[in-house]
Amino acid sequence: MSTQVQMTRVTTAKIRDMKKKGEKITMLTAYDYPTAIAMDSVGVDIFLVGDSLGMVVLGYDSTLPVTMEDMLHHTKAVARGTQQAMVIGDMPFMSYQISPEEGVRNAGRFLQEAGAQAVKLEGGREVAEVTRHIAAAGIPVMAHIGLTPQSVHQLGGYKVQGKGDKAGQRLLEDAKILEESGAFAIVLECVPKSLAREITASLQIPTIGIGAGVDCDGQVLVTHDMLGLYERFTPKFVKKYAKMNDHIREAVKTYCDEVRSGAFPDDAHSFL
């Protein structure tokens, strides 16, 4: 008899149910096959193939140069390494802003070609229409408000959003509009903790916070930030759970030393 454990994929219904039960939702970014396998084995609920890959994997200064082809390439790799987590493809700059039709077509590519189960897109009321069209096509949509990095030039930098009564009220309204438009969950990035708490309490759909305090229904971090793989800039909200670059440097230096001294390869790593 087989003893293989049957993995069940995390679904939008499960995510909604977790909010109802008060169970926190875990989400991390993923960009490649081996990391997806490792992270899936410990039960992360959601993998976001974030357009943050433009900065932390491809070395750009912002997420703006990232293309649909970049996103599909990485989403395919993550999907191949994932059995349990919900895989969400992040819609890159200019893939949904031009028209709802283009938005639906590009969102569909994440499911049809790359094996994702949902998409995420940035923006408030201005993306309500495209959100509605994508959701109506049967594609689950995660919304994203607050600091929306694709609008960095309009926002004037990577800053906390929704400070003050007027800006906070506008974000709360945006969240409600996106819920009504069919989003199944919403990322709140870089907003004051008290505002995130109010938005979370006002919505039926779960909120996933990044720099938004502990009262969101779940949390997300960029994996390369929390593992210590991206050292160019570390936002205040990032907790480093590992210093992976230190391990890489140490291992690679030892390898180079051993090759230079002739200690590697020894007989255990040779065909005798």
Ligand code: KIV
């Ligand atoms: O691209 C990304 O990684 C994101 C998260 C920071 C939410 O959008």
